[in-house]
Amino acid sequence: MRVYGVTFDISMQRADEERLSLSERRYRALVESTSALVWSADANGKIRPSNSEWERFTGTPREKLSGWGWLEFTYPDDRERIYAAWLDAIREGVGITLTFRMRQRDQDYRIVQAHAAPLYDEQGQLQEWEWFGTTTDVTPQYEAQAAIEARSLRLTVAMQAAKIHILSIELKSRTLLFETDGEPQVSETLTYDAALARVHPDDSATLDRYLRHLAAGEEPSGLFEFRVQNNPHREQWMQGSALLQRDANGEPLRIIGCLIDITDRKLMELMLREAGRRKDEFLAMLAHELRNPLAPLRIVIALLQKDDDMHTHRRELVSLMSRQVEHMTRIVDDLLEVSRITQGRIALQLEPILVGTAVYHAVEAIAGMMESRAQHIAVDVTDTTAWVCGDVTRLSQILVNVLNNASKYTPEMGRITVSTNANDEHVAIVIADTGTGISADLLPKVFELFSQSESTLDRSNGGLVIGLSLVKKLIEMHKGTITVQSPGPGLGMTVTVRLPRLHHHERYSALALSDTDAPAHEKHQALRILVVYDNRDAADSLAMLCESEGHVAQVIYSSSESF
Template identity: 40%
Template sequence: MAPIYFLLVDDLAENLLSLEALLRRDGLVLLKARSGEEALELLLVHDVALALLDVQMPGMDGFELAELMRGNDRTRRVPIIFVTAGSADSQRKFRGYETGAVDFIQKPIETDILRSKTNVFFELHRQQQQIAAQRDELEASAEALRHADRNKDQFLAVLAHELRNPLTPLRMGIDVLSGCPDPERAAQVRDMMDRQLNHLVRLVDDLLDVSRVSQGKITLQKAEVAASEVVQSAVELCRPLIDAGSHTLNVTLPSYPISIKADKTRIAQVIGNLLNNAAKYTPQNGVIALDVYREHDELVIVVSDNGIGIPAEMQSQIFQMFTQVEGHVHRAKGGLGIGLALVKQLVLMHEGSISVQSDGIDRGATFTVRLPAMPEEVRHAPSSDPHGENEPGRRLRILVVDDNADVAETVGWLLEDMGHDFLLVHDSRSALEAGREFRPDAVLLDIGMPYMDGHAVCRLFRQDDVLKDTVIVAQTGWGQETDRAATTDAGFDCHLVKPVGLPELKRVLDLVINEKA
C-alpha cells in the first residue's frame, strides 16, 4: 500500500520532534512544517490524511492556516486536529470547529490520547486505500471481460465469414457437377473443390490446435533437429501463399549447423504461421525476410516484412486469443486471427520466447522467436587423411573466434582438411567460456568484432588460469606495423593477415605441434 501522510505544524522544532517520536509507525510518513506558509506548500504536494496544527504561531496562526485550507479544493477535506496549550475556551473551540477542526488536543500531550485520536485517521485512510485498490481491480477485471467479449464476438463473425468462404464454392461445385459438365470443366471444378476443402481443413485444424494447447493436451515429440531442416519444411509449406502474393522471400541461414531439441513439426508450424501472416498482411509484390542465426545459447528466428504493420497500442495484445487489429480483418487474405496465439503457446512449450516490433501502420512488422539451442559440438576430421596430418600427436584442438560466419566456416574446412579438431564461435562474448569447455591447443582470433574486440578477448584468456598459456593467433584484416604492435601488447603469439592461405596457417600450426612435442 502507498504511504500515509500526517502533517505536523508547530513553530518550535522541539515540539515537532516530540510529536514525531510519539507518532512514528510503519506505513506513516510525518511531514513537518514550522510555519503556515511552509505547511501550505507541503499540502499542495502530498495527499495528507491528517493535519495537526499548533494554534499559537507567529505570523499565520493555526486558525488562519485552517481557514486557508478550507478555501482550497485540494485541502478542504483534510481532517484537522488543533494542538493548544492549556484548555481551550468555548470561543476558541467554536472558531476551531468553524474552520473544520475535528478535535482539540491539549499540551502537554498525553501519549495515549494522541495515539488513540490519530490512529482513527490512519486506519480510516488505510481502509480507503484498500477500497480504492479493490475498486480499481474490479474495474480492470470488468474491462478485461468486456474486451474479451468484444474480441469473442469479432472472432465469431470472422469465423462465420471464413467458413462460408470455402463452403460457398463447394456448394456451387456440387451443383455444377450434378449438371454433368464436360470432362474438362468437371476436372476444373474438382480441383477447385479440393483446394477449398484443404483450406477448410486447415481452419478446423487451427481451431483444434488452439483448444488442445490451451488445455495442455498437446504432447511434443522432441528430438535433436537441424534448424535448417525446420526452416526448409516451413518455407515449402508457405511457398504457395508467398508466390500468390508475388512476394520476394529472402532466407538467410548460417553457414554452420545449429541444432535444437524440438518437435520439428510444431516449430515448422510456428515459422510457417509467421510467414503466412507476413504474406497475408503484405500488399502484392512485398518483401519478406527470414533470418536464422545463433546468439549465445539461443537459436534466433526473425520473420520481417514491409506490410501493413501493427499500431503501437496493439503490439502488447497481438498474441492474445480472439485479438484482431482493427482494419486488418478486411485487408488480410483469409484466416481466423488465432495463429499468433497458437504460435506463442507452441514457443512457450519449447521454453522459448516471441516478441513483435513494428513502427506502426504501413511500416511492416518483425517477429523474433528465440529457442534454446543445443551446445556447439566439436567436429572431427575424417579418420583417414592422405597427408598424414591426423597421426597421433599431430592433431590439434583449435578454437576459431570470428563474427563473420563465412570466414569462420572456411577456416574450419581448412582445419578439417589438415586433420585437426575445431570449434567455431561467432560471438566474442562467448569465447572465454567456449575456451574453458573446449581446452584448445591454439586459438585463431579475429580482431574487429562487435561487443568485444580481439584484443580484449586475448587479455581475458591471458588472465585465465586454465587458458593463459594457450597459443593465440591474431587472424585479422589489419596488417600495419601499429596493428602488429597492438596484438603483441595484447598478448598474441602470432599475427596473420587475412586472407590467410593454407601454407601460412599450416606453418603456424606446425609450430604449435612442434612445441607440444
C-alpha cells in the first residue's frame, strides 16, 4: 500500500494567526483596562457591551443591556432624541458623538458622551458587528465647565454693577487690552503712550511712574487715582489697582489692573467739601455777629457790679446775668476756635510747661463755678516734675473746658477728681466725676461737633458738645490723645488727656501760669484812651468802663471822624 500526501508550508498562516490572537488579546486587555463603556453594534443599531464596566456602572448584567436594553437606562427626556440620532447615523454609515444622561447603579443620573464609528474591511464592506463605540462619564468635566460659566457670570454681573473695567498692558508691545462687562475690547491703535495722553496732565506723570515701578518688579502700595479727559467738558475720575504678571521664566510679561469709575463720588466729595467750607464760614460769621452784642452786655454788667450801693436783690440779678452772659461768651468763643482750627488759622506757641502748675491754674479758674454748685474737687498731682511742650493758653483752655464740662454735668454735692501720672513717654491728666454719665451708644459721638446728649426733665444743662470737639482738636495739635469712658447713665464719666512728656528742656524758660497774672494791687497811671468802633453800643460801654477805672476816654464811630 502506498500513501500519497501533500505538504504545505503554513508558517506564514500560523504567524498571521498568532499575530491575530495577540492583537485580539491586546484589544480585550485594552477594553478591560479602560473605564469607558466599550461596545459594538450591528447594522440595525443593536449594541453588545464589550467589557465589564457596563455591569459596574449600571449594576445590571451585560446580557440585559444588549440590543436596545441600554435605552432603559437613559434619562426619559433624552431617550427619544438619542434613539433617533443613533438610527440616522446607522442609515448614513457615518460616525457620531452623542451626549446624554444615563442612570448609574445608585439611581443617580450621570452625564455621558458616546462616540461611535463604523468598521470597514479592506474591500470597504461593513463587518459583521460593523460599529465600534465607547461611552464615557463626562460629569466632572461638565460640572467644572458649569462652575466656570457660573463664576464668569457672577464676575460679569459684579463688573456691571460696580462699573469695573479690566485692563492689561503688554510690556513688550506696549499695547492695551480692555475688558468691559466681561467682553474684551482690543484697539490696535491704542498704545500705552496714546492711552497715557488721555490722562489729565496733572496726573499722567504720577500714573506713569506708578506703572513703571510696577513693571520693574517693585510693589507700589495702595490704590491710584487719575482723571481721564475723554470729554473736554467733563473729567472722568478713575481709581484702580494693578499687579505684575510674569512668564514661565519669571520675566515681567504684562500688567493687569482693574479700574472703577469714581466720578460721581469725587463730585460728591467736592460738593461736601464746598458745603463744609461754607458751613465753617457761616459759623465764623455767626460767632462774630453774636460776639458783637455780647461785648457791650458784658461791659454793662461789669459797670453794674462796680456799684457798691446796689440793692441785694438787684446784685443777685446782675450776678445771674453775668453767669449767663459768660456762658454764652464761652459758646461763641468755642465756635470761633473750631472755625479757626478747621481753617488752619491757629498756630501754637510751644514752650515747656509744668503740668502741675497748669492743672492748679485750671482748677483755680473753675473753682467759683464748682463752689456755687456745692461740688467737691480733689486734686492729686503725684509727679511734680512732669513737663510737656505746649501752648500755655491752649493747654489752659483744654483743662478749663474739660473741668467746666465735668461741673456742668455733675449734680450739686457731687465729686470731681483731678489726678496726674506720668511714664517715660506720656503724661496723663485724668478728670473723673460722679455726674450723669453717658450711654454706650452716645459715647463714640461725644467728640463730634454739635452732637447732642440726651435731654431729660431734670437735666437742664444738656446741649451741643462744642467744647469736647474743640478740646480734641487742640489736643491733636499738641500730638496728644483724649479718651472718654463712662460705665453708663448716672455712673459718672472719666476723661483722660495724654500728652507727650518733655524730657530735655531748659527749666528756666518754662512759664509758670500762676506768674502770668499781674498783681492786683499794682497801680496804673490814668491814661487817655481813644475807642474806635463802628458798634456804637460796644464803643460807648467800653468807654464807660475805661472811665470807671479812672482813665479819660474818647469815642469815634468811623475812621472818617476827627478827634
